[in-house]
Amino acid sequence: MWQGVARGIVSGASIVIVLAWVCADALAQTGQLLSFSQSDIRRIRSLGPWPPNLPPDPSNRVSGKPAAIELGERLFFSAALSGNGSMHCASCHVPARTWTDGRARGSGLSELDRNTPTLENLRLQRWYGWDGANDTLWAQSIRPLLDQREMHSSVAAVARTVRQDAQLASMYAKTFGRLPGAGDERVLVNVGKALAAFQETIVSARSPFDAFRDALVAGDLVSAARYPEAAQRGLTLFIGRGNCIACHAGPAFSNGEFHEIGIGYFITGSGVDSGRHGGIARLRSTRLNLLGPYNDDRSRKAAIGTRHLREQQRNFGEFRTPGLRNVVLTAPYMHNGSLATLCDVVNHYSELNEERLHADGERILKPLRLIADEKNDLVAFLESLTGVGRGAAPAERPAACGATVR
Ligand code: HEC
Ligand code: HEC
Structure with missing residues (x-):
């Protein structure tokens, strides 16, 4: 990327001087760009582009009409x-x-x-x-x-x-x-x-994160440095030590699959919400699935996933990974709305009680033991996924995240 920037401008011995000038300019006019390794940049790239190219749904012949x-x-x-x-x-x-x-x-x-x-x-x-x-x-x-x-x-x-x-x-x-x-x-x-x-036409607007991602991928370091530093630090946690990207992956920040992250699944007064376990049973029992008569896709390609589904013990209490675009605008959080703010969510991941996860549960999840500054950074990153034009932040901006737990 460094070379890419330099090659476009000059060649040979003056590269170093030009690079120094680009960086100094970025610093003076905008903010600081943290250092992102090639593998960081690959991960960040995988969270776009936005808006994505959305082909019509083959199971629905009027999709896109x-x-x-x-x-x-x-x-x-x-x-x-x-x-x-x-x-x-x-x-x-x-x-x-x-x-x-x-x-x-x-x-x-x-x-x-x-x-x-x-x-x-x-x-x-x-x-x-x-x-x-x-x-x-x-x-x-x-x-x-x-x-x-x-x-x-x-x-x-x-x-x-x-x-x-x-x-x-x-x-x-x-x-x-x-x-x-x-x-x-x-x-x-x-x-x-x-x-x-x-x-299908309801697609969130481009966010400050998207501008950063595109600039970083293109090697436009001056534009990339405009992305707030706290969000850059939060992003570093998101793709790094926090490993959020293991599940909140791709341009929608969701891998589309099901996990249990230690949110209780008891329902007030009436037993438990079995999550994916019950979802598979219901999906298999309806005529209105991709295996049924109303799937317009003659190739039945997408139906293969449904055909092979069987409910397994580990599916109990699993829920689909939600996308995170505009997430600051959609409180409260989780399948049962049990967490009120993004700070509460970050605290949950920080202090995760591993004993509450299934015995054969998510090995990916570990309590992160974040300090208060790191929590605020992660929230700043999540806020930067807000579509431009949706207002910078909701009316009740979440308070700075609580005391450090270290
Ligand atoms: C009474 C409130 C309510 C109404 C009315 C309602 N929904 Fe929902 N909707 C929900 C809830 C709650 C869920 C989550 C259900 C679940 O996962 O079991 C949901 C889930 C959905 C989802 C799944 C989204 C996803 O991320 O997978 C879609 C799509 C949806 N609703 C569309 C509709 C449409 C279309 C209508 C009108 C025909 C409608 N809803 C009416 C409350 C409502
Ligand atoms: C093992 C997969 C996995 C990992 C890793 C993970 N998440 Fe999640 N996330 C989920 C699932 C599944 C839910 C929904 C759980 C539920 O409702 O019971 C969720 C919910 C959320 C929500 C609430 C969204 C909403 O609309 O309700 C936020 C915000 C979030 N995660 C952020 C993060 C952050 C930040 C990290 C890293 C510190 C992270 N997640 C790591 C799977 C994961």
């Missing part, structure tokens, strides 16, 4: 789809709240057991829901319509609404090439596919 996106948006905000006409998707996935609700656990017609996740960047996932009970975004979008505690409708009622609402019926015809027919389940699945097409 403008008519489907328009219909999906209309359905998303339509209370007519709920059992008593009082609720729509945006009641819980509130656009102005980064598509979540700010509550610990979702609340529909009654209380739910899990936190409402954001709907950003879902095209980058392959399993949906905290427990991965669905293998497509369209099937996941059907669940809340039928769930008694959420929108509490029925297959027949959703189909009837689409048939009887003249505007919905005509948008449906434009999207799927025919009016909603007599088969209720087919109409319901198509509602799910239109909802998915809309949600």
Whole structure:
């Protein structure tokens, strides 16, 4: 990278002088650039580019189609789809709240057991829901319509609404090439596919981290040095000693897989949330999965993962690694909303109780025993994943992280 910068400007003996000038200039005008090794840079590079190139979903033939996106948006905000006409998707996935609700656990017609996740960047996932009970975004979008505690409708009622609402019926015809027919389940699945097409368009904006990552990869050290130093130190922990990148990997900061990180999974009053274990059982038992009749991908390539799934003991209490873009805007955290702030999350990883992890659990996780400055750095890094234009920080900025535990 150093050579790359130098070669573009001069050659031979003056390299050293030019480099010194570039660095001095960076220091004077912006901030300090910490030293990142080649392997650091490789890891940082793997967290982009952003926005990513998102091909249509092969299991959904209307994925990416403008008519489907328009219909999906209309359905998303339509209370007519709920059992008593009082609720729509945006009641819980509130656009102005980064598509979540700010509550610990979702609340529909009654209380739910899990936190409402954001709907950003879902095209980058392959399993949906905290427990991965669905293998497509369209099937996941059907669940809340039928769930008694959420929108509490029925297959027949959703189909009837689409048939009887003249505007919905005509948008449906434009999207799927025919009016909603007599088969209720087919109409319901198509509602799910239109909802998915809309949600796929919800992608978080570029963040200060992305500008840094691109500059570092391109060898533009002057621009890279504009990234706050605390965030650079936090990033160093994230990809290094903290090993967060083992699970929060790739451009969405999620490996899309399931882990247990020592968050309790008892549910108030009613037993346990078995997480991925129950998710696999539910996924295998529904017709609305990639092995079923509604997968539009004739090659069935993506279905292979689902075919080979079996629930195993270790899946108990595992949840899907959440993405971290815009994470500062989506408190509270974890599948049950049990951690209020990013400091609480960092404290959790810092003081992790290994005995609470499964016997055959995550060997990757070790208590990090961070000092207060390191915790603040990690939070500064997580804050730098906020899309530009979303406001620098939420109204209640988290307080500086607590006392050192060393
Ligand atoms: C009552 C609140 C509520 C309503 C209404 C609601 N959701 Fe959700 N949504 C949740 C909760 C809670 C979860 C987490 C569920 C889980 O993992 O078990 C969730 C999960 C999701 C996911 C999975 C996201 C991911 O990261 O995998 C999608 C997609 C989704 N909802 C879309 C919708 C759509 C589309 C609608 C309307 C048809 C809708 N939701 C209505 C609360 C709600
Ligand atoms: C072994 C895989 C793994 C590692 C390593 C890991 N995480 Fe996580 N992370 C997860 C999983 C899984 C969850 C969700 C757990 C749950 O809800 O029960 C999570 C949740 C989070 C959340 C909450 C996000 C939300 O929307 O609720 C944040 C923030 C976070 N991790 C940051 C970090 C940081 C910082 C590190 C490094 C210090 C780290 N993670 C290391 C797997 C991991």
